[in-house]
Amino acid sequence: MLSEQIIAFKTIVRREVVRFMRIWTQTLLPPVITQSLYFIIFGKFIGSRIGEVQGVSYMAFIVPGLVMMSVISSSYSNVVSSFFSSKFQRSVEELLVSSTSNWVIMAGYVIGGALRGICVGTLVFFVSILFTRPVIYHFGIIAFFMMLSALLFALAGLINGIYAQKFDDISFVPNFILTPLMYLGGVFYSIENLPVFWQNLSQYNPILYMVNGFRYGFYGFSDVDIRTSALILVFFVLSLGAFCLYLLKKGTGLKT
Amino acid sequence: MHAIQVEDLTKVYANDTLALEKVNLTINAGDFFALLGANGAGKTTMIGIITGIVMKTKGKVHIFQYDIDRNFAEARKMIGVVPQEFNFNIFEKAQDILITQAGYFGIDRSEAIKRSEVVLKQLGLWEKRNEVSRNLSGGMKRRLMISRALVHNPKLLILDEPTAGVDVELRHGMWDYLRKLNEQGVTILLTTHYLEEVEQMCRYAAIIKNGQIIKHDKVSSLVQLLEMEAYEFTVKDMHGLDKIKKYHPSVRDANVFEVELHRNNELNDFICQVHKVGMEIIDIRPKGYRLEKLFLNIMRE
Ligand SMILES: Nc1ncnc2c1ncn2[C@@H]1O[C@H](COP(=O)(O)OP(=O)(O)O)[C@@H](O)[C@H]1O
Ligand SMILES: [Mg+2]
Numbered sequence: 436m437l438s439e440q441i442i443a444f445k446t447i448v449r450r451e452v453v454r455f456m457r458i459w460t461q462t463l464l465p466p467v468i469t470q471s472l473y474f475i476i477f478g479k480f481i482g483s484r485i486g487e488v489q490g491v492s493y494m495a496f497i498v499p500g501l502v503m504m505s506v507i508s509s510s511y512s513n514v515v516s517s518f519f520s521s522k523f524q525r526s527v528e529e530l531l532v533s534s535t536s537n538w539v540i541m542a543g544y545v546i547g548g549a550l551r552g553i554c555v556g557t558l559v560f561f562v563s564i565l566f567t568r569p570v571i572y573h574f575g576i577i578a579f580f581m582m583l584s585a586l587l588f589a590l591a592g593l594i595n596g597i598y599a600q601k602f603d604d605i606s607f608v609p610n611f612i613l614t615p616l617m618y619l620g621g622v623f624y625s626i627e628n629l630p631v632f633w634q635n636l637s638q639y640n641p642i643l644y645m646v647n648g649f650r651y652g653f654y655g656f657s658d659v660d661i662r663t664s665a666l667i668l669v670f671f672v673l674s675l676g677a678f679c680l681y682l683l684k685k686g687t688g689l690k691t
Numbered sequence: 692m693h694a695i696q697v698e699d700l701t702k703v704y705a706n707d708t709l710a711l712e713k714v715n716l717t718i719n720a721g722d723f724f725a726l727l728g729a730n731g732a733g734k735t736t737m738i739g740i741i742t743g744i745v746m747k748t749k750g751k752v753h754i755f756q757y758d759i760d761r762n763f764a765e766a767r768k769m770i771g772v773v774p775q776e777f778n779f780n781i782f783e784k785a786q787d788i789l790i791t792q793a794g795y796f797g798i799d800r801s802e803a804i805k806r807s808e809v810v811l812k813q814l815g816l817w818e819k820r821n822e823v824s825r826n827l828s829g830g831m832k833r834r835l836m837i838s839r840a841l842v843h844n845p846k847l848l849i850l851d852e853p854t855a856g857v858d859v860e861l862r863h864g865m866w867d868y869l870r871k872l873n874e875q876g877v878t879i880l881l882t883t884h885y886l887e888e889v890e891q892m893c894r895y896a897a898i899i900k901n902g903q904i905i906k907h908d909k910v911s912s913l914v915q916l917l918e919m920e921a922y923e924f925t926v927k928d929m930h931g932l933d934k935i936k937k938y939h940p941s942v943r944d945a946n947v948f949e950v951e952l953h954r955n956n957e958l959n960d961f962i963c964q965v966h967k968v969g970m971e972i973i974d975i976r977p978k979g980y981r982l983e984k985l986f987l988n989i990m991r992e
Pocket of ligand 2: 731736851
């Protein structure tokens with residue numbers, strides 16, 4: 436019955452939120468501190484020598500990217516670590532033996548993780564106000580890119596958690612794939628300033644589209660067409676969601 | 692009505708282990724049923740498939756007539772399972788574990804809180820409700836698993852080796868509790884490799900060996916098969932053995948032989964006979980593992 440699945444969904448989301456709130460010194464505080472250091476070092480010390488980028492101060496330019504970075508990595512790491520640890524302790528069996536359906540398992544973990552991403556992103560944004568005066572060009576666009584990016588990387592985290600067999604497996608993707616893509620995703624620079632080769636290569640980095648779409652919501656400019664950005668984002672969310680459901684149905688990494 | 696109906700169930704693990712081979716088994720609603728088998732026989736695999744933790748390779752399973760694939764949610768709601776090994780989130784508090792589990796079964800939070808109180812009290816864990824699971828003793832963890840399995844009021848309770856590593860006192864408490872549940876109409880399926888437990892507790896049993904059900908009967912009939920019990924006699928010398936040939940003794944050593952006797956009273960007669968023929972008995976011991984013996988008898992049938 437649908438109402439029962441909704442209760443199961445709320446149970447998972449609630450458990451996820453309670454978890455990251457309870458250990459907030461590990462889940463909420465560190466990204467806020469890291470991003471504040473970026474504001475201080477890049478924005479204040481170095482940014483004062485760079486001057487303006489596309490008509491805004493360098494500090495203002497990097498705010499959306501840094502917020503987006505924290506949304507992405509917090510959503511991802513929340514789901515991958517929570518899901519893997521429930522697999523590791525085998526408490527995931529509580530879900531597997533229950534009447535919760537696969538799409539609810541997926542939705543519960545993903546929304547739970549996305550909520551942490553949004554929470555951290557919002558905190559980082561408020562910290563940025565200490566350094567620069569925020570401009571909001573279009574709130575709807577900001578919300579759209581923030582939520583869909585959070586969902587996308589929560590899904591990616593879930594897939595990582597499903598496949599992970601040992602603790603090393605949950606740090607591989609964040610360290611060796613996610614971080615480089617984020618740093619090369621136009622958080623700290625406009626790709627217009629890159630040589631043509633690197634500009635072209637950057638176009639294959641999905642994070643570039645998220646950072647630019649998100650930044651568009653603040654300042655109304657972007658390195659890429661934001662409708663393309665939005666479509667790419669929606670496309671990735673739907674495909675990863677479908678793939679995730681397929682893995683859950685097959686029992687990959689969960690059932691023997 | 693059948694609580695469990697398993698048809699042609701086969702399981703081949705990824706490493707090609709054939710854990711279950713075309714198993715057929717029906718368990719009636721209201722039964723107190725034992726699945727009896729040695730380690731590695733396939734008991735946990737069977738339970739895993741019924742409860743959704745192991746993917747089956749082939750076959751069908753119905754729980755109170757619900758197909759576990761097609762009516763998965765209805766089937767799952769009928770079942771409460773107590774796994775062989777602890778599987779708690781070690782940082783979660785006892786009552787939270789139960790409330791969450793109830794939520795996964797679609798039970799509204801306020802109702803889940805009430806249900807968790809009822810089952811925690813029934814299993815004597817109410818004082819420990821705010822303790823995180825890793826701080827509980829082994830026996831308490833076992834009881835917490837039972838209360839978790841019952842939090843959504845299942846009609847079928849499955850316990851995988853519930854007495855493994857449980858002390859005698861708790862074991863008796865557990866048996867009493869399970870008996871009461873069964874009287875209230877809950878069907879119980881448990882696995883064990885102790886024949887004695889089955890004898891005391893269960894009405895029906897199936898015996899599983901190498902992934903196949905080799906016998907399924909009333910426990911009382913199964914125990915009949917054990918009427919013959921083997922004994923090992925150590926004697927000073929074997930000179931009179933010819934004269935007790937009608938008991939078919941088989942020589943094991945220079946002064947050791949084995950006989951199979953009816954449990955009722957044949958042992959007494961036999962000992963008298965041995966004395967009569969002038970053999971001096973040094974030692975008598977019942978032979979080994981009764982479950983193994985039962986297997987042999989079934990195979991011989
Ligand atoms: N995850 C697994 N992968 C491969 N083989 C397994 C797995 N789990 C169990 N087996 C094998 O399947 C057989 C049945 O095991 P199991 O169902 O655990 O038996 P029991 O519970 O009766 O002791 C054994 O040979 C065991 O080694
Ligand atoms: Mg087992």
